[in-house]
Amino acid sequence: MQIQVNSDNHIENSIRLEEWVRTTIESTLERYEEDLTRVEVHIRDENGEKPGPHDIRCQMEARPKGHQPISVTHKADTLDQAVEGAAEKLNHALEHLFGKLRDKRAPVTDAEIDADSENPDAMLQEEFLEKEEDALHG
Template sequence: MQIQVHSDNHIEGSARLVEWVSASVSSKLDRFDEELTRVIVHLHDDNAGKAGADDKRCQIEARPKGQQPVSVTHKAESLDFAVDGAIDKLNHALSHQFGKLRNKRAQAPLLDGEVGAIESQDTLLEEDFLAEQQVRSA
């Protein structure tokens, strides 16, 4: 999974910040590593440097393989809380999305060529064979 970190002009996008955000995202979303191609993190200061409640915003967009992107946003009084809150929201959203996909796959009817369909066909052939054997022996 590739992680990109972007910040606006009011947040200094230092190497330390990028490293910290990347490490946080990577450690908390590592179980989705095989399902995600890229995670994009946007950091924004809504009040442009002035103090204010919930003026730091973190938006994270995750791109699952073969699916539409998933995006979450979290606002908080500090960048730390905004990033942690957004990661938690994304973790929940991805767990929900991948859980739904697993349930759909488990409940999907078997198609021709799949193991269950082959077993079903084998059972029918075996029943036909046994019925023919009974007719011949009678």
Template sequence: MQVQVRTNQIEGSARLQEWVSAEVTDRLEHFDELLTRVVVHISDENAHKSGSDDKRCLIEARPKGHQPISVTHKAEAMEQAIDGAAEKMRHALEHMTGRLESKTISSTGRYVADGDAVLTDALLEEEFLAKQEELERD
């Protein structure tokens, strides 16, 4: 996973970029194989004036074979904005991968969750065994 850091109204030093990259990589390392690139945009909404929620972090993740996902978090401090956006992205990716992994197709052709698939398999097996018994009786 490649992490790029872009800044606006904030001095984008190499140290800042390394720190942001490490924070985001650490938070999203579980999805390393899924993501091709992550772009982190950090900005100061009010330039250099202080104010509440004036630091903004937008994270755009590009999962392989899917549309990009982006999240935004605003906070009073840059660290809080980055942490909040990274947490939102982790949650969004968990949601996306959970949806992809938990859906299977039942014998009826409709999508079912994993728990429903187990129940459906059990019912199909029961039905199959009942039909087998009928055939043996005939």
């Protein structure tokens, strides 16, 4: 997974900042490392030189293999909070994406079959199908 860090001219883009952002993203998104090609990070001071609440904005865009990019944004008072908040939001968004994909591929389990057996409609349908089959072969 490639991580690219960009910042505006009000936030100094140092090697130390890039390493910290990379480490934060790698540790937060570790379980998706094989599923992502790249994560782009854009850090911006919304108010420039002027102080203000929630003026640090961090946008992260993940590129999952074979899927559309996923983008999240988090605003906070400090750079640390903005980056960590965006990383957590991205983690939740990826969890949602891969959870939906996993659910689509999940095979029917014995527990689900047993639950269907307790469903009266399923039992009626099964009974109907048995009678249909008997009528065809009998």
